[in-house]
Amino acid sequence: MKKRLIWVAVIIVFVLVACSIENNSLSEEEQEMQEILEAIAEIQDDELEEAYTIESQGIVLGTFEPVMLSGNGQTVTDFVNIPFPLAIAAITHDGSSNFSINQYDENFESGRPSLVMNRIGIVEDSVLLDTSSINGLVSFSVAADGNWTITIKPLIEANDMVFSGTGTLVTGVFQAPANAPWHFTHDGSRNFIVQLYSSRGTYTVINERGVFDGTTGVNFGDDLAFWIVRADGNWTIRAQ
Numbered sequence: 001m002k003k004r005l006i007w008v009a010v011i012i013v014f015v016l017v018a019c020s021i022e023n024n025s026l027s028e029e030e031q032e033m034q035e036i037l038e039a040i041a042e043i044q045d046d047e048l049e050e051a052y053t054i055e056s057q058g059i060v061l062g063t064f065e066p067v068m069l070s071g072n073g074q075t076v077t078d079f080v081n082i083p084f085p086l087a088i089a090a091i092t093h094d095g096s097s098n099f100s101i102n103q104y105d106e107n108f109e110s111g112r113p114s115l116v117m118n119r120i121g122i123v124e125d126s127v128l129l130d131t132s133s134i135n136g137l138v139s140f141s142v143a144a145d146g147n148w149t150i151t152i153k154p155l156i157e158a159n160d161m162v163f164s165g166t167g168t169l170v171t172g173v174f175q176a177p178a179n180a181p182w183h184f185t186h187d188g189s190r191n192f193i194v195q196l197y198s199s200r201g202t203y204t205v206i207n208e209r210g211v212f213d214g215t216t217g218v219n220f221g222d223d224l225a226f227w228i229v230r231a232d233g234n235w236t237i238r239a240q
Helices: 001-022 025-051
Strands: 067-072 087-091 097-106 111-118 121-130 138-141 145-151 163-167 180-186 192-196 201-209 212-218 223-229 233-238
Touching: 097 192, 111 121, 111 233, 145 180, 180 201, 192 233, 201 212, 223 233
Parallel strands: none
Antiparallel strands: 067 145, 087 121, 087 145, 097 111, 097 138, 163 233, 180 212, 180 233, 192 201, 192 223
């Protein structure tokens, strides 16, 4: 169903292009096109969320020198070695169109997950990078229309059990507490998705859109854990 919606949206984009040329109202139509492209990206992200659940590979807390990559436009990076199976990728992009990143192993076969990011326009996010299935040696295929950076850093230990931030990021690692109700807030206007990574794998705790203020029970497992947050506004996570 979602794939059909994507094709419908693409057709609408072409219709808008034709109308904008005919009516000489490029700025208004371009804005409408941008909104449609953003909606397509969110549908694709939702499909990724549904299709992909990380199996727990073990959370390693340690240090390594950050790996920094940068470029402009469409690029395939050199191979870099990530010593731990899980890491954080801090990503930026200053373009205005589609921005996507896929990861590959040394044979240029996609690891899991192959799609690291798929956004529209300006990006300043931190996401989870899983190289467990490709033995840490990874290259990135980047599609962009602006300058971009990828900085790969190790997971860090959380300072406390009250979490807050803005936009998309991965929190610090903490010792899994007893199962209990947790409270979540978000003041953005788009997707608010919170996933818990623990010894039991990854599952989605919150999947809402727009402003959110609610509580739900969380089953943490019995080992280390961290939160993976997708948002466009300010958010908080804390025990009830």
